[in-house]
């Protein structure tokens with residue numbers, strides 16, 4: 001069965017011992033989309049994702065994932081889904097090569113193990129035992145195992161926690177190449193720059209509900225927000241919010257006789273907007289005119 005959306009959720013609910021963790025959640029994710037789920041600790045992200053993956057039962061609501069109800073998964077459906085969990089481990093005595101080949105045997109239509117090892121940049125580590133890999137390399141191995149079955153839908157749970165900046169950039173390139181190849185990706189992350197870099201759309205979840213959903217550039221009206229202009233004048237840092245930053249910079253240049261010392265023009269970051277959405281004040285700015 002084919003559907004126009006990869007994931008469709010309506011009125012999803014799940015409570016633990018009577019306390020709601022997911023409380024009436026609606027969500028649509030298109031085929032080929034990279035969708036990031038953001039939210040504070042305990043917001044209900046993992047519970048939601050586990051229900052979509054078919055690993056947790058829901059109390060109520062409609063859920064369709066790749067055209068099927070994940071509460072009744074069959075082997076064919078499972079084979080089309082790749083999962084990279086938050087923490088991994090096990091099989092530590094096997095080498096990269098052995099592990100990838102071993103798990104390839106579980107899939108009806110597995111990708112070529114050599115290609116997968118190359119895709120995650122582990123060619124030089126293929127003879128290394130899993131327990132001797134660095135944290136970032138281990139995560140790459142996790143992704144290799146997650147994409148072995150050539151999934152149509154890939155779940156990535158906080159994939160770059162603990163990565164150094166270079167490893168994170170390389171990992172992002174890997175995820176982007178999977179997305180370019182048409183894989184639908186559901187990403188949970190606490191890194192706003194990661195969501196901004198990778199996601200076509202982000203959903204912010206608090207207290208078990210989606211409270212904002214849009215592209216990273218438009219989330220929470222971000223594109224409508226005032227620009228923040230900062231500069232130095234009379235030996236003091238100055239800040240002004242304005243809808244017309246170019247006009248302000250023009251006036252400053254005139255007033256200060258050319259170059260404006262310490263000039264910056266910025267829009268609120270995704271983090272600023274996110275903190276506003278979840279009810280935390282962003283760093284307050286002293287506004288002077």
Ligand SMILES: Nc1ncnc2c1ncn2[C@@H]1O[C@H](COP(=O)(O)OP(=O)(O)OP(=O)(O)O)[C@@H](O)[C@H]1O
Nearest residue numbers: 016017020021039040041042043044045046047048
């Ligand atoms: N197995 C469980 N039994 C009881 N309560 C649970 C269980 N799993 C989650 N919860 C509770 O449900 C709520 C949502 O948890 P969940 O793990 O879905 O949040 P999260 O958004 O993934 O958080 P984090 O960012 O910390 O991973 C929390 O209050 C949590 O304590």
